[in-house]
Amino acid sequence: MNILISCDENYLRPLRVMLVSLFENTKNKYNIYLIHKNISDKKIEKLEDFVENISDNKSKLISIKVDALFMGAKTTFYYTEEMYYRLLAYKYLPENLGKILYLDPDILVLNSFEKLYNIDFKDNLFAAATHSAPAVQGANVTRLSLSSGYDDISNYFNSGILMINLNLARESENYEREVKKYIEESKSFGLLMPDQDLLNVVFRNNIISISELEYNYDARKFLFYKLKNKSWDLSYVMDNTKFLHFCGKRKPWFDEEYIGIFASLYKYFLKKADRIYKNIEDM
Amino acid sequence: MNILISCDENYLRPLRVMLVSLFENTKNKYNIYLIHKNISDKKIEKLEDFVENISDNKSKLISIKVDALFMGAKTTFYYTEEMYYRLLAYKYLPENLGKILYLDPDILVLNSFEKLYNIDFKDNLFAAATHSAPAVQGANVTRLSLSSGYDDISNYFNSGILMINLNLARESENYEREVKKYIEESKSFGLLMPDQDLLNVVFRNNIISISELEYNYDARKFLFYKLKNKSWDLSYVMDNTKFLHFCGKRKPWFDEEYIGIFASLYKYFLKKADRIYKNIEDM
Numbered sequence: 001m002n003i004l005i006s007c008d009e010n011y012l013r014p015l016r017v018m019l020v021s022l023f024e025n026t027k028n029k030y031n032i033y034l035i036h037k038n039i040s041d042k043k044i045e046k047l048e049d050f051v052e053n054i055s056d057n058k059s060k061l062i063s064i065k066v067d068a069l070f071m072g073a074k075t076t077f078y079y080t081e082e083m084y085y086r087l088l089a090y091k092y093l094p095e096n097l098g099k100i101l102y103l104d105p106d107i108l109v110l111n112s113f114e115k116l117y118n119i120d121f122k123d124n125l126f127a128a129a130t131h132s133a134p135a136v137q138g139a140n141v142t143r144l145s146l147s148s149g150y151d152d153i154s155n156y157f158n159s160g161i162l163m164i165n166l167n168l169a170r171e172s173e174n175y176e177r178e179v180k181k182y183i184e185e186s187k188s189f190g191l192l193m194p195d196q197d198l199l200n201v202v203f204r205n206n207i208i209s210i211s212e213l214e215y216n217y218d219a220r221k222f223l224f225y226k227l228k229n230k231s232w233d234l235s236y237v238m239d240n241t242k243f244l245h246f247c248g249k250r251k252p253w254f255d256e257e258y259i260g261i262f263a264s265l266y267k268y269f270l271k272k273a274d275r276i277y278k279n280i281e282d283m
Numbered sequence: 284m285n286i287l288i289s290c291d292e293n294y295l296r297p298l299r300v301m302l303v304s305l306f307e308n309t310k311n312k313y314n315i316y317l318i319h320k321n322i323s324d325k326k327i328e329k330l331e332d333f334v335e336n337i338s339d340n341k342s343k344l345i346s347i348k349v350d351a352l353f354m355g356a357k358t359t360f361y362y363t364e365e366m367y368y369r370l371l372a373y374k375y376l377p378e379n380l381g382k383i384l385y386l387d388p389d390i391l392v393l394n395s396f397e398k399l400y401n402i403d404f405k406d407n408l409f410a411a412a413t414h415s416a417p418a419v420q421g422a423n424v425t426r427l428s429l430s431s432g433y434d435d436i437s438n439y440f441n442s443g444i445l446m447i448n449l450n451l452a453r454e455s456e457n458y459e460r461e462v463k464k465y466i467e468e469s470k471s472f473g474l475l476m477p478d479q480d481l482l483n484v485v486f487r488n489n490i491i492s493i494s495e496l497e498y499n500y501d502a503r504k505f506l507f508y509k510l511k512n513k514s515w516d517l518s519y520v521m522d523n524t525k526f527l528h529f530c531g532k533r534k535p536w537f538d539e540e541y542i543g544i545f546a547s548l549y550k551y552f553l554k555k556a557d558r559i560y561k562n563i564e565d566m
Contacts, residue, residue: 234547
């Protein structure tokens with residue numbers, strides 16, 4: 001399976017946590033493509049060792065440094081750089097890759113996700129989940145409809161877990177042009193747009209909606225989900241949720257006051273990842 | 284290392300969770316002695332397979348059925364049977380075992396515990412931790428002082444994690460007599476005494492006090508501990524706590540409303556243990 005990740009040096013620690021949970025709780029082999037701008041060679045080497053270690057040498061990390069590629073675009077794409085990496089990944093990934101699963105670093109992988117990986121894209125470019133808290137969802141849809149002028153925006157997808165149809169992206173004539181056009185227009189409005197907006201405006205009709213509880217469970221919203229449906233309890237999460245997403249500003253890896261219901265689980269994997277990494281550093 | 288466990292069929296599920304966490308988070312080999320009264324041969328066999336599976340065949344379960352041994356004593360020792368197994372374990376364990384660590388089934392093992400296992404007993408029979416919530420501690424000390432008539436009871440030890448000096452127990456002339464005397468006296472008072480009282484009255488001067496936070500962390504009391512000392516946060520637990528004890532009546536393995544801060548961690552191991560067990564059943 002192909003996994004796409006992207007971060008800077010500040011996110012390497014949660015990235016390692018995500019990777020430990022990936023190998024601990026699923027049994028596949030992975031080619032993990034890390035697209036980045038300025039992570040040092042030394043840190044990349046250690047991360048390669050780390051992936052070999054936690055996968056028993058069965059999976060590997062492939063580093064793709066995009067400095068040269070995006071240098072010219074840097075100022076233009078400042079606010080959407082990360083999203084740009086995700087949406088235009090097909091341009092710098094090996095041409096034989098037909099699809100890839102993008103994963104944010106602030107995630108715990110709890111269960112196997114073959115079904116998502118083998119989803120039938122039909123004519124769609126992506127598969128993603130919306131976050132269903134009505135206020136947030138409604139506000140984003142309204143904001144995007146007003147700012148974009150489109151009246152067919154009905155969902156606001158979270159881009160933290162994104163199944164990408166690379167083949168179709170490569171074949172789509174307008175794909176890259178649409179992305180760039182959107183960025184230029186946003187820039188001309190002088191708006192600081194959240195990265196996700198790009199996905200939700202440009203590709204609003206090209207996304208398959210997948211289950212939020214299974215594939216993009218917002219770790220802050222346990223009680224919200226449980227109020228909606230009593231059976232969506234902790235056992236449900238452990239049995240069904242593939243990706244537990246630690247969305248939002250407060251992050252369990254540096255905030256000791258983060259005491260949500262999934263904090264202990266996160267800290268457990270954090271400790272595990274830190275220890276493995278320390279052993280590699282000591283070698 | 285020698286581990287002592289004791290339970291009935293109702294506690295086999297949490298017992299498996301404890302065992303999974305033991306092998307997941309420590310690296311030693313164990314001889315696990317299960318003292319029980321009436322667990323079926325079939326279930327014992329499966330548990331043996333389970334231990335072989337999770338330990339990569341490096342550790343083993345040794346079942347000790349005590350039906351015959353205690354049949355006569357059953358009515359007398361009704362209320363203290365479990366504690367009796369613990370305190371008189373040396374009578375039915377192999378004679379060459381010098382020491383053993385007793386562990387309750389309602390525990391997650393988070394870190395290695397060599398230091399406790401290799402504790403210098405000096406002239407003591409046990410090592411155990413008190414639970415420090417002042418109200419509980421005070422009430423138990425007062426209750427025991429009054430009922431026993433001893434004025435030198437100053438601690439109330441939790442018997443859920445108990446390091447036992449088997450050699451000294453075997454050598455102590457009065458040991459078994461004292462245990463039986465206490466039980467007879469309690470019975471004559473017509474009191475329903477908690478199991479732990481026996482340890483705290485009879486052996487009040489033979490217990491080494493060990494760190495509660497490291498060796499018997501009460502999972503219900505995260506906020507209590509943290510109020511006492513700000514640095515006793517989740518990271519502290521993950522780095523330092525060896526045994527996370529799910530004390531009290533509400534248990535995370537059957538109570539979906541149990542949503543304490545360690546609920547997600549417990550459920551994670553519960554799912555893991557259930558899956559491994561199911562695979563063994565399906566074989």
